[in-house]
Amino acid sequence: MADKLALILVLLCCFHQERVFANLPKLQVVTEEWVPYNYANQKGEIVGRATKKVREVLELAGVEYDINLYPWARSMKLTRTQANTMIYSIYRSGDRETMFEWACPLMRPVRQYLFKLKNRDDIQVASLEDAKKYVISIVRGSVVHEYLVKHGFEAGINLDITADPSASQRKLLANRIDFLLTTEYTMYETLKAIGVSYDVVTPVIEVRNNSDRRACMAFNLNTDKELINKVRRALAEHNRKYVGP
Known part of the structure; x- marks a missing residue:
């Protein structure tokens, strides 16, 4: 039972x-x-x-x-x-x-870096504040977009805001922007997808530490x-x- x-x-x-x-x-x-x-x-x-x-x-x-x-x-x-x-x-x-x-x-955690073209010797930055003299491409509404705005960056002045992440790579390669904010692996994979060597770019500074x-x-x-x-x-x-x- x-x-x-x-x-x-x-x-x-x-x-x-x-x-x-x-x-x-x-x-x-x-x-x-x-x-x-x-x-x-x-x-x-x-x-x-x-x-x-x-x-x-x-x-x-x-x-x-x-x-x-x-x-x-x-x-x-x-x-x-x-x-x-x-x-x-x-x-x-x-x-x-x-x-x-x-x-x-x-x-x-993943780390985000400012990338520039390796041949851009005219770009010299040692801090995020220095980067305000240049134009950074970021995705609209992303957490790094919010972060940079909080630190005094402005659209149309030192921020190039896009809804299409792939557009940022094209702009960087064409010298239409100074920096692209992304991860090392993302940069490597997106360049590889369009047949461009990762050696043409270099990470300059880490913008935010996501270790926590x-x-x-x-x-x-x-x-x-x-x-x-x-x-x-x-x-x-x-x-x-x-x-x-």
Whole structure:
């Protein structure tokens, strides 16, 4: 009798879990072009180191989802205005803390550098303040965009703001800007994709040290709470087993 009662309880528990899963909404996932972490390949598929981990986490959580890639500003707007929407890879800054529900960390820290063309001997900087004499290309609405504005940089004066990250590389190579703010790996991969050697550029200064900050996943505040909790638990389990990306 006791065995039968235990079996009934297990079946009831499983039935309850299936009903909860069935009632979960589909998650809209958005991101930006950021090689090698999240980007579209030649087939139009959204891939990358962070994307791979996001897919693994959402599958582990048992969440139904779609991933779409947009300019960063649009992805941010969608996440802030549409329920059951999640964005990655996003830095958890003080200004953003109350805008979203968070699941962290998604990625290991990455370092951002000011890159210039190696042959630009006319550019001499020893600090971020020195860089105000030059033009830096950045992605609109990115965390480094926010950071530079807070430190006195201005659009149209020393900031070239774009929605298309690939445009920044073209502008740098054409001497239309002085600096590009990105990571070493991203610079290497984007130049490689257009057949240009990494040797043509050089990192000058590190703009921000993210050694204590990692990119995360963030949800619209009106996202289903059970869905968020499932993703958080799955991310924690994934992070216990694997390092990265």
